[in-house]
Amino acid sequence: MxxxxxxxxxxxxxxxxQNEVFFRTTEAQFIELLADFADRDHLMNQLMEAESRNLARYGFGIKGFVLSMIESAIQVTDGRVDAATIARILDWGKEMLTHPxxxxxxxxxxxxxxxxxxxxxxxxxxxxxxxxxxxxxxxxxxxxxxxxxxxxxxxxxxxxxxxxxxxxxxxxxxxxxxxxxxxxxxxxxxxxxxxxxxxxxxxxxxxxxxxxxxxxxxxxxxxxxxxxxx
CATH class of the missing domain: 3.40.50.1000 (HAD superfamily/HAD-like)
Structure with a gap:
């Protein structure tokens, strides 16, 4: 033809x-960071629900993913998440946005x-x-x-x-x-x-x-x- x-x-x-592998790596770090507050399955469900809700607001990409992680951290800690944890999540996002x-x-x-x-x-x-x-x-x-x-x-x-x-x-x-x-x-x-x-x-x-x-x-x-x- x-x-x-x-x-x-x-x-x-x-x-x-490559793209998705970096999201999965950060996701695993997020699960480990909040392991004292919830088990893996609960954290994953919270994050997936947040991502689904937020697509219409933030669209696809790293920034929406970071905001969904922060929202999930607030939810699973009943609002007790500290500034250092949020800063860690933000740093992960910045690393993803500058990855080769x-x-x-x-x-x-x-x-x-x-x-x-x-x-x-x-x-x-x-x-x-x-x-x-x-x-x-x-x-x-x-x-x-x-x-x-x-x-x-x-x-x-x-x-x-x-x-x-x-x-x-x-x-x-x-x-x-x-x-x-x-x-x-x-x-x-x-x-x-x-x-x-x-x-x-x-x-x-x-x-x-x-x-x-x-x-x-x-x-x-x-x-x-x-x-x-x-």
């Missing part, structure tokens, strides 16, 4: 570079290969400043024809972004079935799932097995062969 009139969308976090970018194996080669076949667009959600920072440090910025940092990923998000490119067909690549693959397919595009070892619980979804525009690959370095087979 010729791809001259195609647009290829890439997710960023946990598709091109770690490209995943094969990520650069995959983007370069798709850029040789058509337009390549980065489509990522989360905090604007943090995503801009990570893109700048990744060294991948010059490969993208456009960069879209959005508050959420829904079918209308992909319809708008891919529609602006004017391509005959479009394909979205990402590690999240819920955010990257399913809504892109629902918008009429191809969705390619590249699983990551660590996936946030709120990004879990059932794969649309059997859908004609759904594909799954074990590693991103298999993308070129997959696209050439379409």
């Amino acid at each position: 010729a791809h001259q009139n195609w647009t290829f969308g890439f997710d960023a976090d946990d598709t091109l570079w 970018v770690e490209l995943l194996p094969g990520a650069r080669a995959a983007v370069e290969a798709m850029a040789a076949r058509g337009d390549v667009v980065l489509i990522t959600k989360g905090d604007l400043l943090d995503q801009e920072r990570k893109l700048a440090l990744s060294g991948l910025g010059e490969l993208f024809a456009a960069v879209e940092i959005v508050s959420d990923k829904r079918p209308d998000t992909y319809a708008r972004i891919f529609g602006q490119r004017g391509a005959r067909q479009s394909l979205m690549v990402g590690n999240s079935l819920k955010s990257d693959v399913i809504p892109a397919i629902e918008a009429g595009h191809w969705g390619v799932h590249v699983p990551h070892a660590t996936t946030w619980y709120m990004e879990h979804a059932e794969p649309p097995i059997g859908h004609p525009r759904f594909r799954a690959i074990a590693q991103i370095d298999a993308l070129s062969d997959l696209v050439d087979s379409l």
Whole structure:
């Protein structure tokens, strides 16, 4: 298949570079910090509930995660959490916001290969400043024809972004079935799932097995062969 009139969308976090593992590391530190007040399961439930409640207020990303940890600490300690504990949580957030970018194996080669076949667009959600920072440090910025940092990923998000490119067909690549693959397919595009070892619980979804525009690959370095087979 010729791809001259195609647009290829890439997710960023946990598709091109590491992200979720840093949240899980900080989460484990949070559990240990408050172990005297509640057991692990209770702390995890409190944190997950806070994150779910706060998405509409703070959006996706590190800042909302930090605020949810602080809120959870206040709740499990019945308001007795001290300033030193809150300061520790804030420091973790600052460390996460300055962490080096770690490209995943094969990520650069995959983007370069798709850029040789058509337009390549980065489509990522989360905090604007943090995503801009990570893109700048990744060294991948010059490969993208456009960069879209959005508050959420829904079918209308992909319809708008891919529609602006004017391509005959479009394909979205990402590690999240819920955010990257399913809504892109629902918008009429191809969705390619590249699983990551660590996936946030709120990004879990059932794969649309059997859908004609759904594909799954074990590693991103298999993308070129997959696209050439379409």
